[in-house]
Amino acid sequence: xxxxxxxxxxxxxxxxxxxxxxxxxxxxxxxxxxxxxxxxxxxxxxxxxxxxxxxxxxxxxxxxxxxxxxxxxxxxxxxxxxxxxxxxxxxxxxxxxxxxxxxxxxxxxxxxxxxxxxxxxxxxxxxxxxxxxxxxxxxxxxxxxxxxxxxxxxxxxxxxxxxxxxxxxxxxxxxxxxxxxxxxxxxxxx
Numbered sequence: 001x002x003x004x005x006x007x008x009x010x011x012x013x014x015x016x017x018x019x020x021x022x023x024x025x026x027x028x029x030x031x032x033x034x035x036x037x038x039x040x041x042x043x044x045x046x047x048x049x050x051x052x053x054x055x056x057x058x059x060x061x062x063x064x065x066x067x068x069x070x071x072x073x074x075x076x077x078x079x080x081x082x083x084x085x086x087x088x089x090x091x092x093x094x095x096x097x098x099x100x101x102x103x104x105x106x107x108x109x110x111x112x113x114x115x116x117x118x119x120x121x122x123x124x125x126x127x128x129x130x131x132x133x134x135x136x137x138x139x140x141x142x143x144x145x146x147x148x149x150x151x152x153x154x155x156x157x158x159x160x161x162x163x164x165x166x167x168x169x170x171x172x173x174x175x176x177x178x179x180x181x182x183x184x185x186x187x188x189x190x
Contacts, residue, residue: 008035009122012053014046014069015061015086020107024059024086027114034118043067050078057121062087062096073099082121 011034013024021039028034037053040046044067050058058081062069070092073083082102085092086109093104102124103117122128 006033007126009033009057009118009125010035010037010053010055011057011059012036012038012040012046012049012055012081013059014040014043014064014072015059016041016064017061020061020086023109027109027111030111031115031118033122043069043072046072047076050076050081054078055081056125057081057102057118058083059086060084060101062092063089070095070099073101082124084117084121 011024011028013021013036015021015024018041021041025036025039028036034057037055038049040049043064046058055078058078060069060072060083062085067075069085069087073096083096083099084103084105085096085101086105086107088107090106096104102121105113105117
């Protein structure tokens with residue numbers, strides 16, 4: 001197998017809310033080819049961390065105090081980093097794509113959408129658009145009872161536009177958060 005396709009994809013989380021960091025770290029830990037290289041709790045802090053860590057993926061919240069995620073994108077120079085915007089506000093999607101973001105995840109972030117976004121980045125970084133068997137097995141385990149995870153090949157026949165408004169009722173959001181929290185605690189808080 002090509003060493004390019006087995007290398008770890010580095011991730012930096014930039015968000016002002018601790019629960020968002022916990023959820024993203026939990027999801028990153030489920031993918032064997034992802035590694036979290038740091039966490040920033042505001043965009044000002046990220047200005048110093050990004051050049052030093054040179055992450056492949058920036059998980060970037062938009063609505064933060066002092067400097068927004070969009071402000072950060074207009075300042076920082078990280079040509080080799082792929083931005084995955086993570087926000088609770090769908091109206092920021094259009095603004096984000098003016099900065100050529102790679103993906104947009106609307107909070108609360110589900111594993112299926114997370115996997116799709118990071119697999120897209122992996123394809124851009126390594127030239128391999130398909131998740132490996134171990135990742136698919138993990139995804140299948142996580143999605144047990146849900147609709148199956150589709151690879152990029154299966155999606156190729158579909159239009160590339162995805163709906164921005166991924167509305168879920170409050171009960172479904174709470175259930176997903178509780179599932180992640182319970183799973184995290186069952187695994188010893190990693």
